[in-house]
Amino acid sequence: MAGPLPDWLGWWSTADYHVARAVLQRGFGALYALAFWGALRQFRPLLGEHGLQPVAVFVARTRWRDAPSLFRWRYSDRLLAACTWSGVLLGASVVAGLPQAGPWWVPTLVFLALWWLYLSLVNVGQRFYAFGWESLLCEAGFLVAFLGSDVVPAPFLMILAVRWLLFRLEHGAGLIKWRGDPAWRDRTALYYHHETQPLPGPFSWHAHHLPRWWHRVEVVGTFVTQLAVPWLLFLPQPFPSVAGVAFALTQGWLVVTGNFAWLNWATIVLAVGVINDGTWAWLGRLLPFVPDDVPPATAAAASPGAPLAYVVVVTAVALLITVLSVRPARNLMSRNQRMNASFEPFQLVNAYGAFGSMTRRRDEIVVEGTLVERPGPDDWVEYEFRGKPGPVDRRPPQVAPYHLRLDWLMWFLPLGHPAGWFEVFLRRLLEADPPTLRLLRRDPFGGRPPRAVRAVMYRYRYTTPEERRRTGNWWARERLGVVVDAVQLAGGSLRWPPE
Known part of the structure; x- marks a missing residue:
């Protein structure tokens, strides 16, 4: 009443x-x-x-x-x-x-x-x-x-x-x-x-x-x-x-x-x-x-x-x-x-709270794959994520209020956060698992399983206005090195590194 x-x-x-x-x-x-x-x-x-x-x-x-x-x-x-x-x-x-x-x-x-x-x-x-x-x-x-x-x-x-x-x-x-x-x-x-x-x-x-x-x-x-x-x-x-x-x-x-x-x-x-x-x-x-x-x-x-x-x-x-x-x-x-x-x-x-500590450098993990059995330096191709930086000529997209969970955790990887999931992620890429690949912006192999995958660390920075005018790029990046060496699937298990 x-x-x-x-x-x-x-x-x-x-x-x-x-x-x-x-x-x-x-x-x-x-x-x-x-x-x-x-x-x-x-x-x-x-x-x-x-x-x-x-x-x-x-x-x-x-x-x-x-x-x-x-x-x-x-x-x-x-x-x-x-x-x-x-x-x-x-x-x-x-x-x-x-x-x-x-x-x-x-x-x-x-x-x-x-x-x-x-x-x-x-x-x-x-x-x-x-x-x-x-x-x-x-x-x-x-x-x-x-x-x-x-x-x-x-x-x-x-x-x-x-x-x-x-x-x-x-x-x-x-x-x-x-x-x-x-x-x-x-x-x-x-x-x-x-x-x-x-x-x-x-x-x-x-x-x-x-x-x-x-x-x-x-x-x-x-x-x-x-x-x-x-x-x-x-x-x-x-x-x-x-x-x-x-x-x-x-x-x-x-x-x-x-x-x-x-x-x-x-x-x-x-x-x-x-x-x-x-x-x-x-x-x-x-x-x-x-x-x-x-x-x-x-x-x-x-x-x-x-x-x-x-x-x-x-x-x-x-x-x-x-x-x-x-x-x-x-x-x-x-x-x-x-x-x-x-x-x-x-x-x-x-x-609640945010940014109690400020990151001063941008290090990114780039995941690469290859179809070549014994790849050389030019045989590796980059997987592209939907939101996180990748190719330097790609303008950062507007994705919020949608939440790209995988991209966010990829940002935490170089900061030393525990990432047991990352090894499983590499396995799914080697399997060309369709649901996992749909989380990405681009699979460079069109659904085919790669021979091997690896993870490379890059340091990213924004281009200067002059660099942007000259190159058209939004980012400049420097290769710091391989952080996960090439891995393959062998009998259902990861082999580190492949022979």
Whole structure:
């Protein structure tokens, strides 16, 4: 039964976040659909029955309480396909607004299903799902689940929870930079970032060649936005809206200059989710492309009515979030701050951060193959990846918000991160395994198995503007040496090196 709330509960609901709720629900519905679509295309060759790090092996050596997942019941590529297609369809239904048209519990059940299905992927995804934006998608999906439908008012407790998530996301990133690499404190970090970031975008070359004084201004702006502005989220309106606009603008610059999967887009959705309807109306009077009337879609926003069950459920969830926030809050205050960490296996309240250390040189592993039995120096041909640098004349592509998991882990290889999966990857190339080859941009052998493969280290740098004009190349590279000598398949096993 819905009805007016008691006077002492008048603060519980709000009629001033109609646009925010719509953006949060539809935005994360779209991101979930994208994430499940990516899993549909990549999970099987990376983690499936014949993958580089099979789920079944991981499940056999870990416990439920450490990584709860649907796939602990059983894993099969067919079940994986069913789950990912379900996620795509559920996310698309939210974008279309279908669950929001029903009772308050319909979008709740849809988002909880999305959260559980995606958590099930993350908790068995090992290194291929060990990114901060995975935890962010899980946590945000759980929060958005309790924003209700269009027939009930938005609960202010969940709006506050969104602000708390956005605070940890931005402030955690600022603190990890300030406490981490001295290049941030001496304002030189962005001399390197655009060139050495994991997956540069089509405008990263241009950003790198901006004047150095601009890069120093960028660092100062980063610290202002991530260390000072987040505190506005805890003040009355319009201060949270001002913070939301600032976050959205700065994240937009990161979208233009890099490829960080859906991290920046999720942050933009959260930032817009703290802007109230009054601010949208004010912006509409200033900017011609923003509507200056923000009417509620239903009578829900005009009335404080809410079902008692909805009030009880949301209040209980808010209390749970409060309890689980203790360790992440302590982490923010700690000198030994953890970056992109979860403190409980359901990833409901997490710690975030990015680029606490700055890579100053770009070393890339280039994988080569040959069809020649006894190859000479000119008989090796390069495999091309979809997003990471390869041929020097190829402009870095725009791939975000899509997440190229193999390309990202290839970036970590030269940094010394453990990579037991890489040996399996080389084996799959020698087998000309079709699902693995579909992860790549180009197989130079057209589906034929190569005689041997190897890995060569190169040091990459952006060309100068003069080099770019003269050669047309975006990159210049120097060969550092072979890091994995030529290997062949022999009786189903790798032979290092071939005779």
